[in-house]
Amino acid sequence: MRTARTRPIRSKVAALLLVPLVSLVAIWVYAADLTGRAALAQRKYHTLNDQFAASGQGLLVELGKERQASVVYLSGPRKAASTPAALTAQRARLDKAVATFRRTSTSDAARGATTAEMRSRVSDVLKALGGLGELRAAVDGRTIDRLTAVNDYSSMVDVMHRLYDSLIVIDDASLYNWTLSDRAAGRAMELLQRENALVAGALVTHGRMTAAEHRMFLEMLGEQRWQWQRQRSLADPKVYARLTAPVFASTQYHAYKDIEDQIAAHDRGPLPISAWQWQETAQPLVLSVNQMIMANTNGAAARADRLGRDAYLRLGVVGGAGLLVIALSVLLALRFGRGVVRELVGLRGSAEELADERLPRLVERLRRNEAVDVEAEAPALPRGRTSEVNRLAESFAKVQRTAVDAAVGQAELRAGVGRIFLNIARRNQSLLHRQLTMLDGLESRAEADDLEALFRIDHLTTRMRRHAESLIILSGATPGRGWRRPVHITDVLRAAVAEIEDYTRAVVLTESEDGLVGAAVTDVVHLLAELLENAASFSPPNTEVRVMAERVGNGFCVEIEDRGLGVKPETLAEINRRLAEPPEFDLVDTDRLGLFVVARLAARHGIDVSLHRSPYGGVTAIVLMPHDLVVPADRMDEDPALLDGATDAPAVEAPADDGEPGASGDADAPSPDGERDGAEPVDAEPAERGPVQAVPSDAGPAFMGTPYTDAPFGGTPRPEVVTRAEVVPDVGVFARREPAPGESPQPGSAWPVPVPLREAPPVLPQLAGPATPWGRPDDAPPAAPPHGPRG
Incomplete structure (x- = not known):
């Protein structure tokens, strides 16, 4: 037209x-x-x-x-x-x-x-x-x-x-x-x-x-x-x-x-x-x-x-x-013409100010939960000398008031939805936390035949807890879990890998012994888990997802590389824009909840997250953490109060199972038996197990949208055998091999070991003790994963 x-x-x-x-x-x-x-x-x-x-x-x-x-x-x-x-x-x-x-x-x-x-x-x-x-x-x-x-x-x-x-x-x-x-x-x-x-x-x-x-x-x-x-x-x-x-x-x-x-x-x-x-x-x-x-x-x-x-x-x-x-006609024409133009231009300026300044500023204030005076934000326009322009100004004032009321209403609606999310998520978090505590007790007393099923339930519960925490993050609050002491980067990566369904496809490549300040551990684990789950969900099941971590000039970098089909350049650019400038949560854009979660977490700690095309045609996610979040290896044992940025996590009350504020969500809380979670590893030798069935994914974040339907592996079912990984001692790189049916883990194997899902890598160290080592001595029998705090 x-x-x-x-x-x-x-x-x-x-x-x-x-x-x-x-x-x-x-x-x-x-x-x-x-x-x-x-x-x-x-x-x-x-x-x-x-x-x-x-x-x-x-x-x-x-x-x-x-x-x-x-x-x-x-x-x-x-x-x-x-x-x-x-x-x-x-x-x-x-x-x-x-x-x-x-x-x-x-x-x-x-x-x-x-x-x-x-x-x-x-x-x-x-x-x-x-x-x-x-x-x-x-x-x-x-x-x-x-x-x-x-x-x-x-x-x-x-x-x-x-x-x-x-x-x-x-x-x-x-x-x-x-x-x-x-x-x-x-x-x-x-x-x-x-x-x-x-x-x-x-x-x-x-x-x-x-x-x-x-x-x-x-x-x-x-x-x-x-x-x-x-x-x-x-x-x-x-x-x-x-x-x-x-x-x-x-x-x-x-x-x-x-x-x-x-x-x-x-x-x-x-x-x-x-x-x-x-x-x-x-x-x-x-x-x-x-x-x-x-x-x-x-x-x-x-x-x-x-x-x-x-x-x-x-x-x-x-x-x-x-x-x-x-001359008189020109003067009168200029006077009346300028008067009309001035009134109309003033009206236009008011409209532009409303659209470009006041409404965005109002929305930003509403996002910060500040009190807003509708009368002050929608003032009456000055009256002119032209009746038609005055009526137009009155109509615009009504539109302005309606727009401000709508913005306030939308903010109240979002705040209400956020409170609903937060309330539901807190209830679920409390229930899931109690469920994990009960599972820890059952696992310590279960027979070898029942242990595998308990491990699978435990892993699903951990993923459910992460999704509940995603709702808390989307509502603008913070999860109740936190750490006072710094945690090794390796254990943070393990905890993130343990949060996803296909954790056995993840290959972690790092030689860093640096740590992460305790206040950021929960959010970084959650952020990396979202990226890992996205990489695993959008790549063929027979490929691996590589995780590389090392210190760089501008901080600490974690690269997550998949071998999928990738995304279109314009889609990749849009995702990077949203990651760089976290948008306001949109209830309509529900197919990219993971994008909102990652953007919120990255903005909270000043982390730079960007996606790029990988050498294999897939996607490489680069997570760059600033120096103030990273603790050098030689300072890991110092008092947290003396470390830059290693401040105590905020004390957040997690609601009890009935929805009321109850027990603290701090990971430092003691377990029901009086000991801290993960304080001591379990020495029980797990029974020899056969192949473990893969757990189907039911709630992946997938913030890059629906995978390509023409993907060559799009319709391939998950593998029925969970692959093993063994360490290459001289470089510390995990290589994969398929276990023989009924084969038991050999001494000297490193994480991740070929065990059922509950035998995933230990997610986090105990609160006050040293980080869990990457492997065991060659003469030590393979131990079950510790019942420690979950990331």
Whole structure:
């Protein structure tokens, strides 16, 4: 199943708040862009007006004057030897106007405010003005007529008007129309100047116009009046009435209009006006129209300035207020978003603290049987400002209380089960101890024919006692048996071997004469017995289990090696992990009780137990006991109080057979006949016996689980003959051989001897005496195992 992608709450809250914020920022940017564009357009208009309006208008006026002067010169007598002073002066004024226009139109301010198209139009104007020298030379040489001169000068003016048309860049509709109206007035004025030049030239030649000139006059007249009508239609009525209407209402305009009408109607002969009359009418009107156009231009510029200021004000309001709103929105979003996130993160932190710290700490305290205050361990969570989060916190508090109650309940259940185990185990231990005492008495008085059966019952009872002690260990208590004096390692190993069913398969290899402190003897014997029984249970019955013991650099090492099929590496790793870190006893995991027992015992004394793959494919268990548990051989006879770690075993009351605390479980307790168990060996010579039947295993610990079902020896029954072992004197290694039917043990044989189960190796020495020797003198008869204390 495909799992959904998860994201932290911070990302989701950030995304939730980011969308409206981004939308708000986008709207603000759009509004600011519109306002900013308007402000920039007004600024651009103002810049273009400053750079082109005055200089361009002056250039147009001077071009018109030079055009008229040139036409008048061309209309004059050809016998004039030089250019008139008036024309020369006018050319100087035009050159000055051209220089001014060139400077302003190519300035950095103008280039920054113009587009590529505008700059191209400026280049066209400057290029056209560059032809003034050639045109003037033609005029001076009289190589052109006056109509051609009018057209050539007018072509330069047309280029200027195309430049002005491209300079209209304004978004305001009223200002745009005002500018178009002003441009129409400028074209109308240009047509007035063309008429003036044409009529002035004709008046020099006695008032006669050629047909072409008259036709051009009519065309200019029609276009001029159309431009005035267009100017009026585009202009604001109030502006028109204030700036333009006075010109058209003046007597000068009406007189000029009457003269235009007369010239238009007179297509033949001299013009019906005199030169003086034309000059008195046309020139003042041209000046008035020029002033009117400049007033309109300045008025448009003033309006552009007002619009620019308004645009900048709007930009400031929109930009500043928008930024303020955005900043306020961000602050509020961060505040509320962080508040929600903080509450949720705090709730998550409480859950993690409960799962990772408080519950494990609580369980650990419960394992140590400490008192736990449920109210203190499940405190109420701090309330937030969000109702949904508060309800979630309340629900989590209930879950927290339930989890703590469940942990306490589980601990109480485990404690109750442990007390049940302990009570039952103590009862069984007491009964089994009394049973072993009774068996000792029966064995000392039994006939040879009954002794074998008693030995078998004795061995089964010893194993039952070990299982009862396992329950005591699992319940967290300690068995009641203990020793004050150190015990030889060899006797500890013997006692452990004697605890298992197939003790005859065990081969003990050691030359150590060191001892083990008395306080650890019972637990070490139990630990080794669990490992030995596991090794014997999970290996073929015809193989041996080797036990090797020696002192090493880090303590004393016991290796238990079997020749079974082994376990899987992952299972071996899991077992070693549990041995290194003893887990809490789980009532469900009942097929590995031995693992819990070994882990508990090893942890109690700081013993390191690990399992590895043996060279035969089976398992090798390595038990490493620390130095403080081992007593060197040369200090075995010292006072236990002077030995490091050789402290007295704790006095634990073992329950009597009725379950109440009764006789002490200390192994130092006297036997019913007044002697200590194992104080004296039994000298009775056992009768010669035949083969002994093996005792089936009924309750092995087997903490590695069920043996492999495909094992080659899995279905093979136990051997019917218990093997013998004899010592190799020079190395002390036990070798096995099969006894002949009815064969008696030979003198000089060492432990283990070929006797029934009760003739297992002596389990432990007497409490205050020396350890039982490994063998007997060669001339001594084989003795029955002593009735000593059992490991």
